[in-house]
Amino acid sequence: MLGYYLDLALRSLKRNKALTALMVLAIALGIGASMTTLTVLHVLSGDPLPGKSGKLFYPQLDPQDMDGYKPQGEPPAQVGWIDGMALLHAKRARYQALMTGGAVPIQPAQSAIEPFFENARYTSADFFAMFDVPFLYGHGWNAADDEAGARVAVLTRELNDKLFGGKDSTGQTLRMDDVAFRIVGVLDSWRPTPHFYDLMTGSYSADEGVFVPLTTATDLKFAHNGSTDCWGKGFSDNMKTATCTWLQFWVQLDTPAEAAAYREYLLNYSREQQALGRFQRPPNVRLRDVMGWLDYNKVVPSDVRLQVWLAFGFLLVCLVNTVGLMLAKFLRRAAELGVRRALGASRRSLFAQLLVEAGAVGLVGGTGGLLLALAGLWLVRRQPSDYAALAHLDLPMLLATFAFAVVATLLAGLLPAWRACLIPPALQLKSN
Amino acid sequence: MDILPILATLRRHKVILWLLMLEIALSCAIICNGVFLIAQRLQHMDIPSGVAEHELVQIQQAPIVPPPDRYARAQEDLAMLRQIPGVRAVGMSNQVPFGGSSSNGNVMLSPTQPHPTLSAAEYFGENLVQTLGLHLIAGRTLRTDEYVDADVVIRALADGSSEGFPMPMLVSQALAVRLWPQQNPLGKLIWLAPTASFRVVGVVETLARANAYNTATAQYSMIIPLHMGADKDQSYLLRTRPEDRPRVLAAAVAALKRADPARVIMHSRSFDQIRSDYFQDDQAMAGMLVSVIVAVLLVTGLGIVGLASFWVAQRRKQIGIRRALGATRIDILHYFQTENFLIVTFGIVIGMLLAYGLSLWLMMHYELPHLPGIYFPVGALALWIIGQLAVLGPALRAAAVPPVVATRSV
Numbered sequence: 016m017l018g019y020y021l022d023l024a025l026r027s028l029k030r031n032k033a034l035t036a037l038m039v040l041a042i043a044l045g046i047g048a049s050m051t052t053l054t055v056l057h058v059l060s061g062d063p064l065p066g067k068s069g070k071l072f073y074p075q076l077d078p079q080d081m082d083g084y085k086p087q088g089e090p091p092a093q094v095g096w097i098d099g100m101a102l103l104h105a106k107r108a109r110y111q112a113l114m115t116g117g118a119v120p121i122q123p124a125q126s127a128i129e130p131f132f133e134n135a136r137y138t139s140a141d142f143f144a145m146f147d148v149p150f151l152y153g154h155g156w157n158a159a160d161d162e163a164g165a166r167v168a169v170l171t172r173e174l175n176d177k178l179f180g181g182k183d184s185t186g187q188t189l190r191m192d193d194v195a196f197r198i199v200g201v202l203d204s205w206r207p208t209p210h211f212y213d214l215m216t217g218s219y220s221a222d223e224g225v226f227v228p229l230t231t232a233t234d235l236k237f238a239h240n241g242s243t244d245c246w247g248k249g250f251s252d253n254m255k256t257a258t259c260t261w262l263q264f265w266v267q268l269d270t271p272a273e274a275a276a277y278r279e280y281l282l283n284y285s286r287e288q289q290a291l292g293r294f295q296r297p298p299n300v301r302l303r304d305v306m307g308w309l310d311y312n313k314v315v316p317s318d319v320r321l322q323v324w325l326a327f328g329f330l331l332v333c334l335v336n337t338v339g340l341m342l343a344k345f346l347r348r349a350a351e352l353g354v355r356r357a358l359g360a361s362r363r364s365l366f367a368q369l370l371v372e373a374g375a376v377g378l379v380g381g382t383g384g385l386l387l388a389l390a391g392l393w394l395v396r397r398q399p400s401d402y403a404a405l406a407h408l409d410l411p412m413l414l415a416t417f418a419f420a421v422v423a424t425l426l427a428g429l430l431p432a433w434r435a436c437l438i439p440p441a442l443q444l445k446s447n
Numbered sequence: 448m449d450i451l452p453i454l455a456t457l458r459r460h461k462v463i464l465w466l467l468m469l470e471i472a473l474s475c476a477i478i479c480n481g482v483f484l485i486a487q488r489l490q491h492m493d494i495p496s497g498v499a500e501h502e503l504v505q506i507q508q509a510p511i512v513p514p515p516d517r518y519a520r521a522q523e524d525l526a527m528l529r530q531i532p533g534v535r536a537v538g539m540s541n542q543v544p545f546g547g548s549s550s551n552g553n554v555m556l557s558p559t560q561p562h563p564t565l566s567a568a569e570y571f572g573e574n575l576v577q578t579l580g581l582h583l584i585a586g587r588t589l590r591t592d593e594y595v596d597a598d599v600v601i602r603a604l605a606d607g608s609s610e611g612f613p614m615p616m617l618v619s620q621a622l623a624v625r626l627w628p629q630q631n632p633l634g635k636l637i638w639l640a641p642t643a644s645f646r647v648v649g650v651v652e653t654l655a656r657a658n659a660y661n662t663a664t665a666q667y668s669m670i671i672p673l674h675m676g677a678d679k680d681q682s683y684l685l686r687t688r689p690e691d692r693p694r695v696l697a698a699a700v701a702a703l704k705r706a707d708p709a710r711v712i713m714h715s716r717s718f719d720q721i722r723s724d725y726f727q728d729d730q731a732m733a734g735m736l737v738s739v740i741v742a743v744l745l746v747t748g749l750g751i752v753g754l755a756s757f758w759v760a761q762r763r764k765q766i767g768i769r770r771a772l773g774a775t776r777i778d779i780l781h782y783f784q785t786e787n788f789l790i791v792t793f794g795i796v797i798g799m800l801l802a803y804g805l806s807l808w809l810m811m812h813y814e815l816p817h818l819p820g821i822y823f824p825v826g827a828l829a830l831w832i833i834g835q836l837a838v839l840g841p842a843l844r845a846a847a848v849p850p851v852v853a854t855r856s857v
Contacts, residue, residue: 041746044742048742129711130709130710131711192511321732325477332477336746339466343753347757398731400727400731
């Protein structure tokens with residue numbers, strides 16, 4: 016039966032090419048625009064570390080003085096050196112890493128490459144194990160290297176390609192800011208999106224190219240990127256004693272019980288510091304997981320959300336348009352439908368026949384929409400925003416495009432099909 | 448044209464009529480708000496910087512091997528850049544308007560104030576008024592003997608010493624008016640830290656911040672006479688004639704590289720480039736909004752063509768009868784044009800209500816101001832025009848129906 020309906024649908028669609036083309040065009044434009052913006056939103060609001068992100072937590076403390084105190088306000092978004100090091104050394108979590116962003120001048124050994132600045136991450140050793148960072152060559156450094164302020168570095172695959180032509184560079188020396196570092200590892204391609212562990216240096220910006228121990232970078236006074244928030248006498252050129260927050264601290268807690276225990280530990284730590292007189296405010300801590308932290312920071316640009324709403328408004332216009340055109344098309348065939356009714360077709364089968372026709376329009380429109388979405392994403396990638404390069408269609412979104420197009424068109428076909436089925440057969444036969 | 452017969456006819460096609468009106472209403476709501484959003488973006492992109500935009504180039508560079516004396520290095524570089532033919536003025540700054548990376552200070556009106564009054568951009572550097580081409584509207588500019596090395600001030604701040612303060616400073620007019628409304632700002636004091644006070648000696652008309660995302664505070668700026676050392680956060684600024692910019696930029700980069708080959712040029716660009724880089728996202732969003740509006744008009748127009756064609760085909764016999772009874776081609780043409788005008792007008796009336804509702808929703812979610820009344824006629828006009836253009840073809844086809852159709856049975 017479906018085959019017969021499909022045949023009827025194709026004949027009918029062919030009979031009035033202009034009207035069919037208009038419907039397909041409207042569906043394709045609407046679906047294309049919606050799927051383009053929806054894909055961008057999907058990419059930008061995705062989980063940066065699927066399967067792991069629920070176990071990673073971002074502890075926050077409130078070490079500020081009483082100036083501007085509001086009870087239970089949001090504690091600072093970062094931690095300072097003293098608290099960060101205390102939490103790091105306490106080792107109360109499975110993994111913990113203290114880090115910040117920076118930029119270092121790199122002096123390639125080969126004279127063919129001009130010196131350049133590279134974004135860097137200054138971090139403690141657990142970073143690589145905690146975030147499941149894949150290594151192409153070598154490995155990360157260990158806690159002893161952190162303590163010793165060892166001059167070791169890990170490169171990303173891209174930087175290794177640029178400096179060493181992609182060869183295994185572990186054991187080689189790299190000069191940064193006029194200091195020699197030993198390369199201990201090279202990462203495989205790794206770009207968590209969003210850049211969740213440090214939102215201060217851009218939520219979707221391309222990641223750092225080189226990693227060095229935080230202690231080493233701080234001792235060498237490497238330039239720090241990101242935000243520094245100070246209070247009281249804060250201002251100082253010694254970041255180890257300054258009353259400023261400028262570091263991100265992440266921990267891995269495998270079970271909810273561990274997370275609850277860690278929260279309790281943060282409260283105890285705050286009480287202890289308050290008793291010592293270092294903290295002045297009552298204990299005020301936060302422990303959000305990755306997705307909670309991204310939500311709190313509203314990382315998805317509001318323009319992207321606005322674009323999705325706009326595209327859906329446009330799709331609605333396109334669908335209303337299609338409903339009108341389909342109604343016109345079905346009513347025009349009143350005579351034919353009248354004959355089918357007179358020959359014994361039930362309303363139900365007419366309804367099914369018309370919906371098959373609507374579905375066919377949806378399928379063709381969906382294909383057009385998919386092509387338009389691919390073109391739209393290509394346009395998005397050519398835009399200057401730092402998330403632009405990420406806009407690619409994945410398989411789930413591709414299937415969703417078709418499903419969405421067919422469902423939307425079927426919904427648009429319901430009213431016209433119903434109206435067309437209401438036509439009394441006798442009247443149609445008589446007037447002809 | 449008598450509209451009553453048209454209304455009577457429309458009453459017999461309620462479903463299609465409502466669909467058309469709904470489509471037009473939705474389009475109207477999207478267009479009114481879309482045009483408003485575009486205007487907002489364009490207005491934001493139009494924030495004045497206060498500097499001589501077409502005459503400026505920026506070079507941001509960093510020495511790889513730190514020079515023994517960063518301050519001496521900066522002065523040497525500036526002296527060298529001044530020698531380049533075509534350069535009219537040379538300056539140095541820790542930030543530039545719309546440069547993105549910013550340095551801001553918390554402004555207090557007394558040293559014991561618990562909360563700062565506001566945050567304003569802190570411009571540090573050499574010869575800024577002349578190089579940027581700022582317009583001094585009160586007081587005087589900064590004298591060369593008032594400049595202090597940045598390290599001296601940082602050390603004083605860290606020690607909590609008030610030696611050397613108050614320092615002189617310039618403020619932008621917007622900041623002066625905000626801090627001291629209706630008063631003469633000259634001679635007034637502000638504090639950027641409990642020990643660091645500054646005395647206003649001059650007012651510049653306009654100077655935008657490096658991150659001017661909020662229009663209300665975009666012009667809150669201060670200029671403080673500090674010598675900055677050559678490092679990666681400082682920019683050299685050169686003023687020249689607009690046509691000399693590419694040549695001067697190339698010569699300046701070459702001269703800097705010659706003086707110290709081990710340095711990295713991080714930015715070398717004209718101020719026009721800085722502005723377009725800074726507003727690129729707004730530009731892209733405005734472009735996206737324009738395409739959505741065009742697409743909405745296109746789809747609505749094509750929809751009207753489709754439905755009008757259907758109506759014409761359905762009413763061929765009726766048209767033939769009217770023609771046979773004496774209606775002219777012009778009458779038929781006007782009939783369909785008036786019908787379209789009525790439908791579009793009904794749609795627009797509903798659309799205005801929708802547009803208003805949509806603007807309230809946008810206000811709640813996107814910190815936008817109220818949709819001004821001026822945008823309602825814009826949407827209406829666009830739809831009337833597109834409606835009339837769309838119906839013209841089918842209406843002409845209707846007008847071409849010969850009276851003889853009335854006598855045929857099908």
